[in-house]
Amino acid sequence: MSDNLNAGLDTPVGSDGVFTLALVKSGLRLTVGPDQTALQVLEAAGIDVPMSCGQGICGTCLTRVVGGVPDHRDMYLSGEEQDANDQFTPCCSRSQTAVLMLDL
Amino acid sequence: MFLRNTWYVAATSADVQDKPLGRTICGESMVFFRGDGGKVSALEDFCPHRGAPLSLGKVCNGKLVCGYHGLEMGCDGKTVAMPGQRVRGFPAIRSFAVVERYGFIWVWPGDVTLADEGTMPVFEFFDNPAWAYGGGLYHIKCNYQLMIDNLMDLTHETYVHASSIGQKEIDEVPCTTKVEGDHVITSRFMENISAPPFWQMALRGNHLADDVPVDRWQICHFTPPSHVMIEVGVAHAGKGGYHAPDHTKAYSVVVDFITPETETSILYFWGMARKFQPQNAELTASIREGQGKIFAEDLEILESQQRNLSKYPERNLLMLNIDAGGVQSRRVIARLLAQENSGITA
Numbered sequence: 271m272s273d274n275l276n277a278g279l280d281t282p283v284g285s286d287g288v289f290t291l292a293l294v295k296s297g298l299r300l301t302v303g304p305d306q307t308a309l310q311v312l313e314a315a316g317i318d319v320p321m322s323c324g325q326g327i328c329g330t331c332l333t334r335v336v337g338g339v340p341d342h343r344d345m346y347l348s349g350e351e352q353d354a355n356d357q358f359t360p361c362c363s364r365s366q367t368a369v370l371m372l373d374l
Numbered sequence: 375m376f377l378r379n380t381w382y383v384a385a386t387s388a389d390v391q392d393k394p395l396g397r398t399i400c401g402e403s404m405v406f407f408r409g410d411g412g413k414v415s416a417l418e419d420f421c422p423h424r425g426a427p428l429s430l431g432k433v434c435n436g437k438l439v440c441g442y443h444g445l446e447m448g449c450d451g452k453t454v455a456m457p458g459q460r461v462r463g464f465p466a467i468r469s470f471a472v473v474e475r476y477g478f479i480w481v482w483p484g485d486v487t488l489a490d491e492g493t494m495p496v497f498e499f500f501d502n503p504a505w506a507y508g509g510g511l512y513h514i515k516c517n518y519q520l521m522i523d524n525l526m527d528l529t530h531e532t533y534v535h536a537s538s539i540g541q542k543e544i545d546e547v548p549c550t551t552k553v554e555g556d557h558v559i560t561s562r563f564m565e566n567i568s569a570p571p572f573w574q575m576a577l578r579g580n581h582l583a584d585d586v587p588v589d590r591w592q593i594c595h596f597t598p599p600s601h602v603m604i605e606v607g608v609a610h611a612g613k614g615g616y617h618a619p620d621h622t623k624a625y626s627v628v629v630d631f632i633t634p635e636t637e638t639s640i641l642y643f644w645g646m647a648r649k650f651q652p653q654n655a656e657l658t659a660s661i662r663e664g665q666g667k668i669f670a671e672d673l674e675i676l677e678s679q680q681r682n683l684s685k686y687p688e689r690n691l692l693m694l695n696i697d698a699g700g701v702q703s704r705r706v707i708a709r710l711l712a713q714e715n716s717g718i719t720a
Contacts, residue, residue: 327463345463 278369279337289365293317293374294336308360308370317374319360326362333360337371340364375711376400376518376634377599378484381494383631383643384472385479386511390414394438396429398635400483404470405429409449410436416470416481417451423464476500477507478631478643484714495601499627499647506652508662509629509645514673516680518600518634519704521642524672525602525630526560526594526699534675538572538668543590551698556706558596560699565589566611572664573608576624579657580650582610589615596703598710604628625649628665638680644669 276292283289287304291311302311309331312319322330326344340358351357358370384397385406394407396419403419405428419427421440431441437454438447446455451469453461471482471489476497482489499505514521524530528549532540549562566587569577574584588608593616595603609615609623616625631643646665651657683689693701 325463329460346460348462 276337276371279367279371281368283341283365283368287364289367290369292337292369292371294371295374302364307362308364312360312374319374321361324361326359329359331359331361332357334373335370336373338365338367338369340370341366375715376483377707377710377714379482379488379714380484380599381473381480381482382599382633383478383641384416384481384633386643387474387477387479389511390479392433394429394431394433396427397641399481399641400634401636402470402483403427404481404483405438406472406479406481407433407438408436409433409438413449414472414474414479415449416472416479417447417449418468420467421445421447422453422467423456495597497603497629497647499629499649504652505647505649506654506658507629507645507647508658508665509643510662510666512642512644512669512673513635513639514642514676515639516676517638517683518632518640519700519707520676520679520683521630521632521640522596522600522602522703523697523700524676525604525628526558526596526703527696528562528592528594528604529696530672530675534671535668538664539570541567541570543567544592549592549696549699551702553702553706556598556710558594558699558702558706560594562592563589563615564591565615569608572668573624575664576626576648576650576661577608579654579661580621580624582622582624587611589613589618591616594699596699596706598706600632600634600707602628602630602632604630620650623650626661638684642669 289302291300291308298315300311300315302308309319309321320330322328326346329346335356335358339355341364342352342358343363344359346359378400382399384399385395389395390406390408394405396405404416405419406414406416409415419429421428423443423445426440426442428438428440428447431439444457445453448454451466453464455461471486473480473491473494529544532544543564547562547564549560551560567590569584569588577584589611590608593605605627607623607625609618613622626646626648629645629647633641635641646661
């Protein structure tokens with residue numbers, strides 16, 4: 271894991287809501303704009319993430335988080351599961367840190 | 375246009391037992407089912423998963439299970455479970471206020487927060503050992519106000535029901551109509567006439583001679599939203615008519631709960647409550663059969679009338695002296711509709 275990939279994992283996300291997805295398997299860094307979802311950005315980059323409801327209900331897009339802190343906006347995970355911060359639903363959830371590192 | 379913040383009969387208690395029942399009330403597709411403890415619930419008939427009517431499913435352990443993919447719906451419109459799926463985030467579906475009373479399931483199709491059991495109509499003849507009740511349900515393709523018109527003007531009996539309750543004296547004796555607030559009353563009293571066949575049968579049912587002159591009465595009561603109770607009967611002539619002692623007359627109330635389904639269809643819960651020989655179940659059955667045949671005669675007229683009106687919606691209809699009861703009932707409904715639509719609650 272390069273230092274570059276780890277940068278921003280402790281930095282709070284800016285007020286504009288823009289954050290970066292750091293993908294450990296592909297090495298990609300992708301920017302999620304304020305009007306985009308993480309899932310849209312992943313799909314646009316050709317990363318295949320299964321999805322269905324698109325609104326945090328079904329859990330189909332659940333993705334493992336390996337660094338950073340998600341901003342959970344789903345209704346799928348329990349409170350305890352959300353607090354563990356080791357997975358999130360990229361269809362609707364965002365990031366509390368400038369960088370969110372995913373197991374993709 | 376329907377009054378929505380009010381109670382309508384949606385079904386009989388017997389209609390909703392171990393299976394869900396789908397009904398359309400005032401344009402709303404609803405499913406009725408018995409949850410825990412047998413309590414009736416009414417929900418939107420729409421599975422939040424894929425939109426299948428929940429009424430096609432079944433009831434298991436007090437939950438309504440969708441017949442498509444097994445979503446389990448609770449009594450409050452919140453999904454309880456779904457195979458292989460977490461349901462916490464499922465949006466709730468609409469639930470309606472329901473009361474089970476007098477052997478019927480009553481629903482409030484409007485704003486559930488305004489539903490008030492205290493505004494339920496009260497009837498002395500239900501759950502009363504001095505009275506017996508029998509009735510049925512017809513699904514009629516006509517606007518609910520046409521059914522009210524029909525019941526508030528009984529001169530049609532002479533023509534539509536010529537072989538059972540019709541007789542020329544109905545045409546010959548004028549009716550009087552009065553309005554007391556939201557209550558419209560149209561009355562007709564006929565004296566010293568012969569009893570038509572249905573009433574001869576009723577007289578025999580009360581162990582009274584059926585071949586002597588009678589006094590006959592019809593007192594039609596409209597109350598909102600669309601209930602028509604008609605006091606009807608015959609007494610041996612000269613005994614006091616409507617006020618004659620019970621043992622000299624056959625006295626009943628024709629019970630009509632008219633529930634709009636769409637603008638051009640109704641659920642018509644008809645019946646007769648009678649205040650003679652209440653323990654005689656055989657009599658209840660024969661009156662019910664007779665009434666069912668008589669009321670079926672209205673079906674063809676009403677549906678054909680609706681087809682004509684739908685074809686020529688711009689045609690103005692005549693409102694004659696015999697129509698005063700229906701006209702006044704329509705005015706009450708129009709006034710209450712205007713109130714409801716302007717947000718004023720009574």
